[in-house]
Amino acid sequence: MDKLLTTSGGRQQLLLGNEAIVRGALEAGVAFVTCYPGTPSSEVPDTFYRLRKQNPGATRYYFEYSTNEKVALECAAGAAVAGLRTMCTMKHVGVNVAADPLMTLAYVGVNAGMVILTADDPSLFSSQNEQDNRYYARLSGLPLLEPVGPAELKEVTKYAFSLSEELGLPVLMRTTTRVNHAREPVPFQRLPKTKTQGKFEKAPFQYVTVPAVSRNLHLKLLAAQKQALAISEKSDLNKIFGSGKLGVITSGVSVNYVLDAVDDLGAKKKIKVLKLGFSWPLPEKKIARFLKSVDKVLVVEEGEPIVEEAVNAIANRCGAKCDIGGKQMWKFPPVSVDVERPKFLSRAFEYNPRMVREVMAKYFGLKQQAPRPVSLKGIPDLPGRPPNLCAGCPHRATFYAVKEVVGPDAIHPTDIGCYTLGLLPPISMADFLICMGSSVSSSGGLSFATGKKTVSFIGDSTFFHSGLTGLVNAVHNNHDFTLVILDNGTTAMTGHQPNPGVDTEALGDPTTHIDIEQVVRGLGVQHVTTIKPFKVRSAMAAIQKAVDFKGVSVIISQELCPLYARRVAPKTKRPFAVNPNKCKGHLDCIQKVACPAMFLDDQGKAQINPLQCIGCALCAQICPENAILPVKAKA
Amino acid sequence: MKTMRIVNVAVGGQGNLLASNLLGQAALDSGVPVVVSEIHGMAQRGGVVESAIILGGARSPVVADGEADIIVSFEPVETMRILNKANRDTLVLTNTRPLPPFTVAIGAAPYPDTTEALKVVGRKVGKLIAFDGQDLAEQAENPLSLNMVMLGALFATGELAVPVKSIKKMIRQNTKKRFVPSNIKAFDLGYKAALAA
Ligand SMILES: Cc1ncc(C[n+]2csc(CCOP(=O)(O)OP(=O)(O)O)c2C)c(N)n1
Ligand code: SF4
Numbered sequence: 001m002d003k004l005l006t007t008s009g010g011r012q013q014l015l016l017g018n019e020a021i022v023r024g025a026l027e028a029g030v031a032f033v034t035c036y037p038g039t040p041s042s043e044v045p046d047t048f049y050r051l052r053k054q055n056p057g058a059t060r061y062y063f064e065y066s067t068n069e070k071v072a073l074e075c076a077a078g079a080a081v082a083g084l085r086t087m088c089t090m091k092h093v094g095v096n097v098a099a100d101p102l103m104t105l106a107y108v109g110v111n112a113g114m115v116i117l118t119a120d121d122p123s124l125f126s127s128q129n130e131q132d133n134r135y136y137a138r139l140s141g142l143p144l145l146e147p148v149g150p151a152e153l154k155e156v157t158k159y160a161f162s163l164s165e166e167l168g169l170p171v172l173m174r175t176t177t178r179v180n181h182a183r184e185p186v187p188f189q190r191l192p193k194t195k196t197q198g199k200f201e202k203a204p205f206q207y208v209t210v211p212a213v214s215r216n217l218h219l220k221l222l223a224a225q226k227q228a229l230a231i232s233e234k235s236d237l238n239k240i241f242g243s244g245k246l247g248v249i250t251s252g253v254s255v256n257y258v259l260d261a262v263d264d265l266g267a268k269k270k271i272k273v274l275k276l277g278f279s280w281p282l283p284e285k286k287i288a289r290f291l292k293s294v295d296k297v298l299v300v301e302e303g304e305p306i307v308e309e310a311v312n313a314i315a316n317r318c319g320a321k322c323d324i325g326g327k328q329m330w331k332f333p334p335v336s337v338d339v340e341r342p343k344f345l346s347r348a349f350e351y352n353p354r355m356v357r358e359v360m361a362k363y364f365g366l367k368q369q370a371p372r373p374v375s376l377k378g379i380p381d382l383p384g385r386p387p388n389l390c391a392g393c394p395h396r397a398t399f400y401a402v403k404e405v406v407g408p409d410a411i412h413p414t415d416i417g418c419y420t421l422g423l424l425p426p427i428s429m430a431d432f433l434i435c436m437g438s439s440v441s442s443s444g445g446l447s448f449a450t451g452k453k454t455v456s457f458i459g460d461s462t463f464f465h466s467g468l469t470g471l472v473n474a475v476h477n478n479h480d481f482t483l484v485i486l487d488n489g490t491t492a493m494t495g496h497q498p499n500p501g502v503d504t505e506a507l508g509d510p511t512t513h514i515d516i517e518q519v520v521r522g523l524g525v526q527h528v529t530t531i532k533p534f535k536v537r538s539a540m541a542a543i544q545k546a547v548d549f550k551g552v553s554v555i556i557s558q559e560l561c562p563l564y565a566r567r568v569a570p571k572t573k574r575p576f577a578v579n580p581n582k583c584k585g586h587l588d589c590i591q592k593v594a595c596p597a598m599f600l601d602d603q604g605k606a607q608i609n610p611l612q613c614i615g616c617a618l619c620a621q622i623c624p625e626n627a628i629l630p631v632k633a634k635a
Numbered sequence: 636m637k638t639m640r641i642v643n644v645a646v647g648g649q650g651n652l653l654a655s656n657l658l659g660q661a662a663l664d665s666g667v668p669v670v671v672s673e674i675h676g677m678a679q680r681g682g683v684v685e686s687a688i689i690l691g692g693a694r695s696p697v698v699a700d701g702e703a704d705i706i707v708s709f710e711p712v713e714t715m716r717i718l719n720k721a722n723r724d725t726l727v728l729t730n731t732r733p734l735p736p737f738t739v740a741i742g743a744a745p746y747p748d749t750t751e752a753l754k755v756v757g758r759k760v761g762k763l764i765a766f767d768g769q770d771l772a773e774q775a776e777n778p779l780s781l782n783m784v785m786l787g788a789l790f791a792t793g794e795l796a797v798p799v800k801s802i803k804k805m806i807r808q809n810t811k812k813r814f815v816p817s818n819i820k821a822f823d824l825g826y827k828a829a830l831a832a
Contacts, residue, residue, distance in 0.1 A: 014669075178672060178696050178697060183672070255694075257695050259694055352697050352699040355699065373700045373720070374721050375759070379718060380748070380752050383735075384738055385681065385682060385713075385737075386737075386738070387681055590741045594737070600740065600742045
């Protein structure tokens with residue numbers, strides 16, 4: 001049995017932050033889990049999915065990968081209002097998609113614990129922006145918890161369910177990449193019995209948000225916030241460490257940096273730290289007492305100066321005279337942020353222990369001894385190691401075929417997934433991207449405004465996530481472009497999760513397989529063709545017809561992601577090799593498609609690494625000399 | 636207990652995260668406070684994978700510039716790229732076998748002379764231990780065991796509060812049965828190579 005399903009308590013296990021969230025939810029008896037994957041949250045749903053599948057007898061919760069975050073939240077809302085403990089997970093930008101239900105679900109409330117995970121990504125390790133989702137707590141009026149590491153994550157997740165029930169509101173739990181992807185020992189408590197049967201008592205004047213109802217619900221929400229404030233004032237999650245006349249107020253992963261800095265500066269008796277783990281509603285009275293007890297206070301928070309602004313307002317109201325440092329936006333214009341050597345704390349990018357320690361030492365006038373980084377003089381220029389589509393990736397073949405047909409001048413709105421790597425040369429086929437689904441809808445604007453040939457790209461998971469409504473819009477309004485749906489049968493980028501178009505039989509899952517071509521036809525698209533991207537010539541012929549069509553045309557490029565295929569349907573094709581006698585050194589193979597299995601030998605001729613080549617045969621069809629052939633089977 | 640900040644760096648597919656996780660498990664097993672962190676943005680697609688293991692009680696899950704006590708690098712160019720984490724006392728362990736990035740393989744960028752460059756590195760840091768770890772992995776008859784070789788070398792430094800017994804136990808418990816003998820052999824070869832260096 002998986003260690004996460006250990007029913008008894010007592011032991012410690014080394015857990016990834018995201019696994020700790022799962023264990024916390026299990027210890028709370030979670031009965032219903034929905035999500036849309038996205039880094040850095042993905043291991044939470046992936047762990048729920050794996051545990052359920054590997055231990056059907058020992059797991060009682062319902063789990064689903066939903067089509068998008070809005071759907072995930074609405075689905076979870078139904079279960080929570082009917083009395084099941086529910087969790088809904090997403091990355092920070094997912095909350096934008098789910099924002100509409102979130103705002104009004106806050107009015108309606110829940111009848112059993114509901115925890116919504118928002119996993120933020122300061123420094124944009126794998127995201128399109130680094131928005132600070134703590135604002136969503138203020139916008140929705142929902143309580144916000146911010147654990148600092150895996151051990152606390154487990155405890156806080158568990159607590160969040162009971163807090164949610166106490167208030168009758170969903171609770172937001174906000175993490176950042178460094179918290180989700182840290183590992184540390186986590187003590188286990190025992191697993192309870194899970195209640196999986198809910199009950200819904202009709203009460204339309206509580207649950208149907210017509211204006212007359214919502215007016216009352218807003219007042220109810222405001223009352224619940226008052227109750228939440230009282231809990232926040234007393235919460236152990238808002239805790240003071242150390243003592244002294246200097247103060248730091250901090251939350252999230254920065255708590256670790258601050259506490260380490262206090263140790264490193266030998267300042268346990270000089271600096272006291274207020275850690276805000278229950279960070280909305282802010283414990284105003286606790287903060288006021290803290291401010292009155294110190295001469296100077298530094299607010300350390302990644303992202304926007306949300307707590308800092310609030311602390312200034314609280315100081316004004318309570319008459320605290322201490323100096324308040326932090327980002328001090330009114331003094332320092334954001335453009336002068338020097339992330340490497342901060343004079344003050346940055347609004348951009350994540351923090352680190354050194355940066356926080358340096359700012360604290362400077363602000364408090366303390367001496368610090370930090371080793372200096374070595375100088376990089378004499379170190380040669382280093383070749384980059386940019387990510388690249390895998391060897392045998394079908395996206396590469398589709399890009400090649402489209403470019404051969406439309407040339408370099410066409411405009412390519414793109415979307416989010418592995419295929420966004422088509423941005424890099426030599427493919428260079430990504431021109432515009434703002435969020436999931438934007439490929440489809442922005443194509444109408446771009447093609448109208450420029451009159452240029454527009455061919456956009458979207459993955460299968462992204463198409464179901466937010467491509468459908470855009471496509472209906474395009475048909476309805478007679479837009480003129482070609483949409484290429486890159487159907488690799490999985491959600492590759494975030495770890496190969498299933499999506500509605502996936503043939504789930506291969507995964508042994510009981511859900512249905514929704515045929516993309518039928519969907520597209522059903523949406524009213526007149527010109528639809530499904531192609532096999534590794535059959536280059538016929539793919540190009542079909543693409544030519546699609547781009548010649550006036551109006552909305554759709555190409556569905558269908559081929560499994562080979563990394564995924566290796567897992568569900570392993571077949572081995574023979575690798576290819578370049579015949580040196582036939583190769584004339586055009587290098588089209590290398591220059592047009594940049595497959596990582598190819599390299600140049602000492603004579604400057606193309607070669608193929610047989611350990612990486614998976615036999616997709618794309619290069620063989622590109623070579624004008626037909627010099628690339630399958631390796632002969634060994635006798 | 637003294638805080639020990641270790642940074643592991645490798646190319647996607649070299650098994651860095653498994654090595655870090657095993658070290659974390661071994662620390663827990665032997666009662667040494669530990670935090671591990673991973674950044675694996677695009678690992679599957681040939682990018683760089685960095686992880687940090689902090690032993691001894693510090694809470695921060697990351698190691699800042701100039702603050703690594705030990706750097707373990709699975710590839711010589713990545714050793715140079717991570718050098719901003721080193722200070723003049725840092726102990727650097729590196730595999731010397733290049734794994735040229737794709738840009739180099741297709742002739743779009745040169746691969747530097749790493750033998751020369753590693754000499755420069757050696758003069759900047761506390762100590763440099765450089766050896767062909769990939770060769771040792773091949774000697775262990777498991778080319779994918781470079782991560783075990785590097786773990787062995789790390790333990791040979793004698794700088795860790797975690798005993799060899801614990802890490803071997805974790806290798807036996809947490810790597811695929813079929814690979815345990817070659818993994819242990821790779822660990823021992825790395826251990827010896829670092830002692831000899
Ligand atoms: C609103 C939102 N949710 C989630 C993500 C994370 N995310 C990025 S790409 C992607 C899915 C990609 O799958 P698909 O479109 O099938 O392309 P593939 O990677 O398989 O090529 C996800 C979930 C995001 N960027 N934005
Ligand atoms: S994981 Fe799959 S879809 Fe993504 S780049 Fe690799 S082969 Fe392509």
